[in-house]
Amino acid sequence: MNSGRWKQLGAGLLAGLVAAILMTLALLALRSLFGVATPSELVGDRVAPLLPVETFIDLLVRFGGYNNLKKLGVGSVIGGQLVVGGLGGLAYAYFAGRVQHRREPEQSRAGRRDWLFVGLLVGALWLLSLILLWPVLGTSYVGLPPGKATLANAVALLFAYTLYGLSLALLYNWMSGSDAAAGGEETAKLHPSGRRAVIAGGVGAVLALAAVGLLRRLSTLATFGYDGTQYKGADVQAVTPNERFYIVTKNVVDPDVTPSRWQLEVTGLVEQPQTFRFEDLTAMPATTQETTLRCISNEVGGGLMSNAVWKGVSLRSLIERAKPQPGVVEVVLHGVDNYTDTFAFEKALDPTTMVVYEMNGQPLAQNHGYPVRVIVPGLFGEKNVKWVTRVELVDHDAKGFYEQQGWGPNFVVPTAARFDLPENKKKLKLSEAAAGVPVKGVAHASRGVARVEVSTDDGRTWNEARLDYTRSPLAWVLWSYDWRPTQPGDYKLAVRATDNNGELQTDKERWTVPEGATGYHKITVPIEA
Ligand SMILES: Nc1nc2c(c(=O)[nH]1)N[C@H]1C(S)=C(S)[C@@H](COP(=O)(O)O)O[C@H]1N2
Ligand SMILES: [Mo]
Numbered sequence: 001m002n003s004g005r006w007k008q009l010g011a012g013l014l015a016g017l018v019a020a021i022l023m024t025l026a027l028l029a030l031r032s033l034f035g036v037a038t039p040s041e042l043v044g045d046r047v048a049p050l051l052p053v054e055t056f057i058d059l060l061v062r063f064g065g066y067n068n069l070k071k072l073g074v075g076s077v078i079g080g081q082l083v084v085g086g087l088g089g090l091a092y093a094y095f096a097g098r099v100q101h102r103r104e105p106e107q108s109r110a111g112r113r114d115w116l117f118v119g120l121l122v123g124a125l126w127l128l129s130l131i132l133l134w135p136v137l138g139t140s141y142v143g144l145p146p147g148k149a150t151l152a153n154a155v156a157l158l159f160a161y162t163l164y165g166l167s168l169a170l171l172y173n174w175m176s177g178s179d180a181a182a183g184g185e186e187t188a189k190l191h192p193s194g195r196r197a198v199i200a201g202g203v204g205a206v207l208a209l210a211a212v213g214l215l216r217r218l219s220t221l222a223t224f225g226y227d228g229t230q231y232k233g234a235d236v237q238a239v240t241p242n243e244r245f246y247i248v249t250k251n252v253v254d255p256d257v258t259p260s261r262w263q264l265e266v267t268g269l270v271e272q273p274q275t276f277r278f279e280d281l282t283a284m285p286a287t288t289q290e291t292t293l294r295c296i297s298n299e300v301g302g303g304l305m306s307n308a309v310w311k312g313v314s315l316r317s318l319i320e321r322a323k324p325q326p327g328v329v330e331v332v333l334h335g336v337d338n339y340t341d342t343f344a345f346e347k348a349l350d351p352t353t354m355v356v357y358e359m360n361g362q363p364l365a366q367n368h369g370y371p372v373r374v375i376v377p378g379l380f381g382e383k384n385v386k387w388v389t390r391v392e393l394v395d396h397d398a399k400g401f402y403e404q405q406g407w408g409p410n411f412v413v414p415t416a417a418r419f420d421l422p423e424n425k426k427k428l429k430l431s432e433a434a435a436g437v438p439v440k441g442v443a444h445a446s447r448g449v450a451r452v453e454v455s456t457d458d459g460r461t462w463n464e465a466r467l468d469y470t471r472s473p474l475a476w477v478l479w480s481y482d483w484r485p486t487q488p489g490d491y492k493l494a495v496r497a498t499d500n501n502g503e504l505q506t507d508k509e510r511w512t513v514p515e516g517a518t519g520y521h522k523i524t525v526p527i528e529a
Contacts, residue, residue, distance in 0.1 A: 008093045011175045011192035016089015018204035019168035020082045023160045025207050028214040035142030036156040037338075039129070040077040041252055044070065045136040045338055048250065049404035053513050056405050067224040070252045088121055089168055096172065114169055122165040126158050139338040143257030143371075145265060145275075145389055146334060171200055221253050226367065230303025236420045236442060238469040238478055239290070240306035242360050247367055248295050248304060248381060250401060255336045255387045259371045262336070264318070264355070268393035271323035278371050281357060284313045289354060289375070292444050292476040294413050296380040296402070297512045301418050301521040305444060307475050310375050312356030316349045318391065327395045333374055333383075334390035341383050341400030343376060343411070345393065352377050352474060355388065377474040378446035380411045380516060407514045414518045415505035417443035417452055417479070417497040424523040430488050433527050440468075440480040441521075445499035448473025454481040458492035459507075459520065465495070473500055488529040494520045 030036045037045075051059070063069045095117045130137070137153045138146030175196045229247045231240050240246075259278040266274040288311045295304035319331075324345075331348040334340050347353060354375045357364060364370040369386025376383045382402050403409065420441040422428065428437060443449045449470070453462040469478035477497075485491060498504045509519035 007192045008096065008176070009090055011172055011197060012089040012091075012093020012096070013086050014089070014197055014200055014204070015168050015172040015175060016086045016092065017082060018171055018200055018207065019089065019164045020085020021204050021207045021211060022167050023085065023164040024078060024081055025211040025214065026163050027156070027160050028211055028218065030156045030160070031141070032214060032218065034152065034156075035140055035144075035256070036152050037136075037139040037141065038074075038077075039081065039133075039157075040074040042133045042136050042139065042153070043077045044073040044252070045139065045250070046133055047073075049401050051405055053402075053406040057513060065228070067227055070222075070224070074252055084125075085164060085168075088125075088164070089172070091121070092117060092168055092172060096176075114173070118165040118169045122158075122161045125161045125164075129157050129161075130154060136338045138334070140261075140336050141253065141255045143255060143259070143262035143336045143387065143389070145263050146338075149336070175200055218253055221256075223247075223249050223251055223254055223367070228304075231306045232301075232303030232418065232420055234421045234423075236478075238307065238471065239360060240308055242308070242362055242365055242368070245306040245308060245359070245365075245368060246293075246295065246304045248297070249367065249386075250339055251337050254367050256366055257336060257371055257387055262371060262389065264372060264388065265390045266318050266322040266393075267390060268332070269325040269328050269395055270319075270393055271325060272321070274318065274322045276318060278357070281313060281355065281372065284317065286311050286313060287354070288358075289352060289377075290472045290475045291352075291375050291377045292474065293375075293381045293384055294416070294444060294516075296382055296407060296411070296516045298517065299512060300416070300509075300517045300519050301523075302517075304381070305418075305442070305476070308359050309361070310354060310356040311358035311361075312354045312372070312375070314351050315353045315355050315374065315391065316351060318355060319348060319393070322393075324393055328393040329396065330394050330398055332390075332392040332394055332398045332400075333385040333388055334392065335369075335385050335387040336389045337387055339385060339387075339401050340398075341385050342398045342403070343379060343383050347376060347379070348391075378412060380413055382407075383411055410515050412446050413444065414516055415443075415445035415449070415497050415499050415503070416518070416521075417441060417449075417495040417505065418521045419493065419495055419523050422523070422525055425526065427526045427528055430485070430527050430529050433483075433485050435484075437483040437485065437525070438480065439465075439483050439493070440478065441495060442476045442478055443495075443497035444476040445497060445505070447503075448500040449477040449497045450500045450502065451498040452477065452479040453496055453498075454483075455494045455496075456483060456485070456491050458522075459494045462496070485527050488527050491525045491527060492522060493525055494522045496520050 027038050031038045137150040140149035176192045231246050264276040290309045292307040298304035328345045330342050332342050373386040418441045443452045452465040454465050455462050465479040465481040
């Protein structure tokens with residue numbers, strides 16, 4: 001290749017990169033303004049459920065947690081956009097170059113061929129994106145229903161890719177001093193101008209700064225600051241204050257739903273599909289119900305568990321209006337963030353399975369599912385879909401976001417008890433301890449907790465704890481035990497609960513994957529003379 005050819009390819013690469021930066025900026029602007037999903041978010045949601053749970057946990061460990069993994073995902077996809085953009089530019093230059101060799105006889109058709117190439121490139125990128133991302137395209141961070149969200153995302157991608165293609169062609173031709181873009185017959189594609197390349201690079205840098213600015217703005221809204229918030233310790237109250245309720249989310253930036261754009265659909269195997277607006281739900285007779293949620297990744301003694309009083313309507317009342325057909329076995333719930341989860345139809349018809357819009361007398365907080373979430377007592381937190389927008393009745397076993405990774409298939413919370421006080425390994429003086437060491441915590445079971453016992457001798461003997469708070473079988477209990485050690489030593493404390501069926505919690509130590517952790521919570525309390 002001669003040096004002019006190399007210059008052309010360089011100009012193509014530069015034009016491709018600058019165009020990709022512009023496209024990235026446009027995508028971030030569309031995300032900020034209209035809540036359409038960015039490719040980063042879509043790719044993350046498309047890939048995450050495909051990861052086997054071992055790989056998923058391995059990545060979490062390797063990159064230092066869910067938040068870092070989310071950042072890595074966003075960064076890689078944006079990097080990928082720039083790489084693909086640059087490669088597209090190279091291909092364009094190569095194509096344009098090829099035309100140029102044949103320029104003499106068919107000069108006037110060169111411009112048309114350029115545009116044909118751009119059209120094909122944009123079309124191919126768009127189709128490929130639609131095919132690969134189809135299962136997650138129904139995401140809307142402002143709360144559009146899945147159908148409209150799919151359309152909005154498809155249009156946004158087409159817009160962004162078109163912007164890329166147009167700016168690539170215009171920039172390349174401008175750098176090459178040609179007027180092909182305007183369909184003119186100028187021929188000067190032979191010598192990309194160095195001065196114009198410098199200007200193009202400058203434009204790219206400015207656009208990149210703007211994109212970084214938008215990324216920064218979005219990252220102030222991101223879930224990094226609160227995903228994984230736990231609720232445990234000495235000051236645990238019976239009802240968790242809303243701002244301290246544990247949080248788990250798959251999202252990089254959680255939905256911020258505008259209720260007027262949002263609706264709840266009941267679809268699938270029904271005679272009369274229903275859509276409920278927010279006002280429709282709040283106009284129905286409401287019930288309140290205290291229910292504890294616990295995440296499947298909560299470790300023994302962990303704080304990914306909280307209790308609140310929820311207000312809303314039974315899911316059953318909504319399903320009945322849609323007149324289910326025979327043969328339904330499961331419901332598939334769909335959040336506006338394209339999170340999905342499922343449970344048995346029978347569980348959906350249980351009157352305690354609810355669609356709620358209030359938490360402890362307040363509207364649901366944005367990051368707990370505003371305007372509406374599902375509460376399904378006795379099943380792990382992940383089934384309690386936030387920002388729910390569709391309930392689909394199906395006749396087969398479907399798998400939700402995490403179940404696809406290999407969690408489950410049993411999602412009933414195992415009976416668990418936890419110490420909140422004293423703190424593990426915190427030294428106490430015998431003189432003070434002899435007057436009574438406050439020992440307390442919470443216990444939770446899918447059928448309600450009947451009894452809690454505490455051992456101070458590593459499980460050899462057990463003592464009855466007092467149940468201080470037993471509001472509802474759907475909620476945790478608060479328990480306490482008055483311990484009066486008389487000798488110094490390293491005491492090994494353990495706690496265990498029995499559920500309302502008289503079943504003692506298992507002491508078998510099991511890891512969170514795939515069906516939640518089990519085993520007794522144990523702490524060591526050194527009592528010094
Ligand atoms: N739409 C949606 N719903 C969701 C999730 C999510 O990422 N998106 N996370 C689930 C998980 S894993 C848990 S444990 C609970 C946590 O609910 P909370 O954050 O209100 O405590 O929400 C569940 N519902
Ligand atoms: Mo969870």
